Amino acid sequence: xxxTLIVIAICAGLAGVGYFAxxxxxxxxxxxxxxxxxxGPFLMxxxxxxxxxxxxxxxxxxxxAQGWIVAVKDRIKYNLLGIRIFQxxxxxxxxxxxxxxxWNLGYISLNILPMIVLAxxxxxxxxxxxxxxxxxxxxxxxxxxxVAEFREGIQAYEVEVAVxxxxxxxxxxxxxxxxxxxxxxxxxxxxxxxxxxxxQEVNKLVEVGTDTRRLARLRTSDPFGNFVAQKDPxxxxxxxxxxxxxxxKTITVPYANAPLGFMDGGEISIMLWFIVVSxxxxxxxxxxxxxxx
Numbered sequence: 455x456x457x458t459l460i461v462i463a464i465c466a467g468l469a470g471v472g473y474f475a476x477x478x479x480x481x482x483x484x485x486x487x488x489x490x491x492x493x494g495p496f497l498m499x500x501x502x503x504x505x506x507x508x509x510x511x512x513x514x515x516x517x518x519a520q521g522w523i524v525a526v527k528d529r530i531k532y533n534l535l536g537i538r539i540f541q542x543x544x545x546x547x548x549x550x551x552x553x554x555x556x557w558n559l560g561y562i563s564l565n566i567l568p569m570i571v572l573a574x575x576x577x578x579x580x581x582x583x584x585x586x587x588x589x590x591x592x593x594x595x596x597x598x599x600x601v602a603e604f605r606e607g608i609q610a611y612e613v614e615v616a617v618x619x620x621x622x623x624x625x626x627x628x629x630x631x632x633x634x635x636x637x638x639x640x641x642x643x644x645x646x647x648x649x650x651x652x653x654q655e656v657n658k659l660v661e662v663g664t665d666t667r668r669l670a671r672l673r674t675s676d677p678f679g680n681f682v683a684q685k686d687p688x689x690x691x692x693x694x695x696x697x698x699x700x701x702x703k704t705i706t707v708p709y710a711n712a713p714l715g716f717m718d719g720g721e722i723s724i725m726l727w728f729i730v731v732s733x734x735x736x737x738x739x740x741x742x743x744x745x746x747x
Contacts (some may be wrong), residue, residue, distance in 0.1 A: 457516040462571055464513075469574035472581075476690035483582045483691075484667055495587040496715030503728045506579055507735030510572060514736075515745050518568040523746045526564060529557045565747075580728055585691040588721050589669040589709035591661035592639045597624065598660070600635040602649055603703045607631075613701075616648040620662060639663075651701045658693070658705040668692055674704040 471478050490498060533554035540546040592598055604613065610628035617623045620641035627634040633649070642663035649656045658673050670692020677695050696702055711720030717727065740747055 461513045461516040465571050465574045468578050472574075472578050472690060479578065479582065480585075480668070480691055483586060487586055487667060495712065495719075499583055499587060499714065499724055499727055500731055502579060502583060503731035504735045506576065506728070507732035508739065509575070510732060511736040511739045511743055511745055513572060514568055514747060515743075517571045518746075519564055520746050523561070523564050526557050526561045527746070530554050530561065533557065576732075580725060581691045583724050583728065584721050585668045585670060587712060587714065588719065588724055589671065590712040591664050591666060591669065592707075592709065594639050594642060594663055596662075597636065597638045598708055600637060600647065600658070600660070600705065600707050602633045602635075602658075602705045604631045604633075604651075605701055605703055608651060608701050612651060614650040616650065618645040618647060618660075620645040621647065621660060647705075649702060649705070654701055656696060656700055656702040656705070658707060660707055661709075669709055671709050672704055672706050673702075675700045676703060 468479075486502075487498065490501070493501070533549075533551075536546060536549075537551065537554070602613070602615075604610065608631055610631060610633045613633055615626065615633060615635065617635070617637065620639065620643050621637040622640050624636040624638055626636075635647075637660075639645070639660075639662040644664055644666070645660040645662055647658050647660055649658075656673075661669060668691070673693040673696060675696035675698055677690060711718060711723070713719040714723045714727065717723035737747065739745075
C-alpha cells in the first residue's frame with residue numbers, strides 16, 4: 455500500500471508541476487540535454503525512452519492487482535487450451551471462445567487503472583522530448599506562413615503586426631478573426647513577431663538559423679483545447695502559455711520536422727519510437743523483476 459501511494463503521489467506530482475510550474479521540468483530536461491546532447495536527438499530519445507521503460511516496470515506492480523492479473527491470464531490460457539484440445543466439439547469450442555473473450559475483457563479492465571495513473575509521467579516525458587527534438591529552426595530564404603487566430607469579437611483588420619527586420623513580409627491576409635502572414639526569413643537570429651490590439655501586445659519568436667534548445671510551433675492561450683484538437687502535443691513545455699484573457703488564441707509558426715535517426719522526425723516519430731523502446735525495455739525486464747503485465 456505504501457508503494458502504491460508513493461507511485462500515485464509521484465505521478466500526480468509530475469502532472470502538477472507540469473501544469474503549475476513547467477519551468478522546473480524544463481530546467482531538468484534542459485540540463486539533461488546540455489549534459490548528453492552530444493549524443494544527438496535519436497540516441498537521446500532512445501536513452502530517455504529506455505529509462506522510462508525501466509521506471510514503468512518498477513512502478514507497474516504498485517498500481518496493479520498482480521494476483522488478479524495472474525489468475526485472469528490463467529483463465530484465458532485454460533479456455534484457449536480447451537479450444538485446442540476439443541476443437542471438434544463445437545459446444546466446448548463455443549464455450550471456450552466466449553470464456554476467453556470474457557476473461558480478456560477482465561484482463562483489459564485490470565490494466566485501465568495502472569495506465570491512467572502512469573499516463574501523466576509518460577505524457578510529460580513525451581512533451582519534453584517534442585519541445586527539445588521535434589522541430590528545427592527556419593533557414594534564411596525559407597518562406598513561412600504564420601497564422602494568428604484571435605478571440606471571438608476581435609477582427610483581424612483591427613490587429614497591427616510588427617514584422618522584425620529579419621523577416622520580409624510577402625503578403626498579409628485577413629479572414630475575420632485570423633491574420634495569415636506569408637513571410638520570408640532574410641537574416642539568422644531570433645526574430646520577434648509582435649501582434650498589437652488596443653494597447654495589448656503578444657509576441658511569437660521565430661527562430662532562423664539559431665541553435666535554440668526548445669522550439670514550439672504554437673503559442674496559445676488554450677493549451678488543453680489545442681491538445682484535444684491535436685494541434686499542440688507540447689502543452690506547457692515549449693512557448694509560454696498566454697493568459698486566458700489575451701486577445702490572441704493561437705499563433706502558429708510552421709517549423710519543419712527535425713530528422714530523428716532513420717525516421718522523418720517530428721512529434722509522431724518521437725511518440726512511436728518512445729512507445730516502442732519503452733515497451734520493449736519494460737516487457738524485457740518484467741521477468742527480471744517478477745512483474746505480471
